[in-house]
Amino acid sequence: MLINRREIRVEWGDCDPGGIVYYPRYFEYCDACTNALFECAGLPKPLLLQQYGIAGIPLVESRARFLLPSQFGDVLKVESSIAEWGRGSFSVHHRLMKDGSLAAEICEKRVWVVRTADAPIRFKSAVIPQEVKETFRITVAANTRKR
Amino acid sequence: MLINRREIRVEWGDCDPGGIVYYPRYFEYCDACTNALFECAGLPKPLLLQQYGIAGIPLVESRARFLLPSQFGDVLKVESSIAEWGRGSFSVHHRLMKDGSLAAEICEKRVWVVRTADAPIRFKSAVIPQEVKETFRITVAANTRKR
Amino acid sequence: MLINRREIRVEWGDCDPGGIVYYPRYFEYCDACTNALFECAGLPKPLLLQQYGIAGIPLVESRARFLLPSQFGDVLKVESSIAEWGRGSFSVHHRLMKDGSLAAEICEKRVWVVRTADAPIRFKSAVIPQEVKETFRITVAANTRKR
Amino acid sequence: MLINRREIRVEWGDCDPGGIVYYPRYFEYCDACTNALFECAGLPKPLLLQQYGIAGIPLVESRARFLLPSQFGDVLKVESSIAEWGRGSFSVHHRLMKDGSLAAEICEKRVWVVRTADAPIRFKSAVIPQEVKETFRITVAANTRKR
Secondary structure, three states: OOEEEEEEEOOHHHEOOOOEEOOHHHHHHHHHHHHHHHHHOOOOHHHHHHHHOOOEOOEEEEEEEEOOOOEOOOEEEEEEEEEEEOOOEEEEEEEEEEOOEEEEEEEEEEEOEEEEEEOOEEEEEOOOOHHHHHHHHHHHHHHHHHO | OOEEEEEEEOOHHHEOOOOEEOOHHHHHHHHHHHHHHHHHOOOOHHHHHHHHOOOEOOEEEEEEEEOOOOEOOOEEEEEEEEEEEOOOEEEEEEEEEEOOEEEEEEEEEEEOEEEEEEOOEEEEEOOOOHHHHHHHHHHHHHHHHHO | OOEEEEEEEOOHHHEOOOOEEOOHHHHHHHHHHHHHHHHHOOOOHHHHHHHHOOOEOOEEEEEEEEOOOOEOOOEEEEEEEEEEEOOOEEEEEEEEEEOOEEEEEEEEEEEOEEEEEEOOEEEEEOOOOHHHHHHHHHHHHHHHHHO | OOEEEEEEEOOHHHEOOOOEEOOHHHHHHHHHHHHHHHHHOOOOHHHHHHHHOOOEOOEEEEEEEEOOOOEOOOEEEEEEEEEEEOOOEEEEEEEEEEOOEEEEEEEEEEEOEEEEEEOOEEEEEOOOOHHHHHHHHHHHHHHHHHO
């Protein structure tokens, strides 16, 4: 299973008057980490959309746990991986570590969609190509060998 | 049960290159709606923090479902209410409606905390005063009578 | 000259650990107010883009002055108007008032652009149709008469 | 003159439905780069606030020019430096380069402030200690020697 690791520095503007990370920012961090995970698998988002003719991989569900508050200057180490592949959907699991402890955990369920209407925008899920799923397996193998 | 209703207009800057609301924005909407719910109960956040000597009501968990994409110019009607009161925590339930349909649903589990350390910031949960819980019941009663 | 007025409530998540509005949020407020000004002139952004075949009205310059800090719960009354029309560009002037005092002032110089390339995205300015400029004058006249 | 260099990757969530960076994000980038500049001078913001007993270094003015649009995946190299020291204020100059070209330029005028009131928050400017200004000179000297 391919795991992508990314360091995120908590910025001043990410924090609220209580001095801690304003919680929607954690979801911004994770959205960026999902994109980084795909890029690490050789599928940067622009290529992903173009190559597979999809409109995106929007969220249908998310679950999050926040265990430790973080503040300006903290460095979060985020580990991201695909937790599950479905036919037309998949789950991305993000673990945000701070100084070796789990600070937060976010699980995103996303759908592989094509656009069916423009005004208003409507999507429908499509089947995720097997080769996309394979890419995550092959990359991890290569990754493992490398070390 | 006190329900607060708030209209949120989706702004251009809330949307991503796919033309739909960038999902962390939904959590920003809901955080604002939680504050509005408390204000509706007579407890605007600055008063809440000062009167009860707490550091805040940070999140410990969230669960969200996204059913319909929204885009620039859409108006979301958000209904917010306390779904459950615990000893030192509570859950806020937000339903985001668009043109009469449920577009998203977010549940925030929050904790009533006092600050126990500054660098790094640490919190511990405290007991939610009964009068706070009552406020939400009394206000709803008043609200119901009014109609 | 058409002036659009909009009230903006400073949210908790708009503020930084110092307790005041994180300054990039003022630009978010003003971007939304520019869109509201066009909508007030009968040209909501989606219609504007579609009807005139433009890619947008991106910024080329901005100037801002911040006179008074604002904090959670403050209500800013923003007055927005076109300060100047050029051939292919225009300036929007925003005055953010708090309790009758000028809290901030932002001037955005924007360009009327068409897209000339996709990867990377490139724009070139186009001539702003006279009818667009007129719309802002006619609307203000109607507005003045109404009062 | 101490110059801090920082790479910023444009994220998906930084971009608007037009596919380019939503312009308030540039100010977020620059606020983070100002903090990084101070940190590079040996004055990370928490230390700065504590050591000199100030409430912050909020903006009083900004000027920006946007020359090239940026999009998801672009890497901006930001060069930040103090353009001018005043008695109680200073200017930070940020140059955002993309592939060797100037993409944007932002100048922030900030004030060295102490808090004089809490509700509402009020600040007054204080005199910037000479040693702070020196730090930026000494650091650059050390920096130059190092290379």
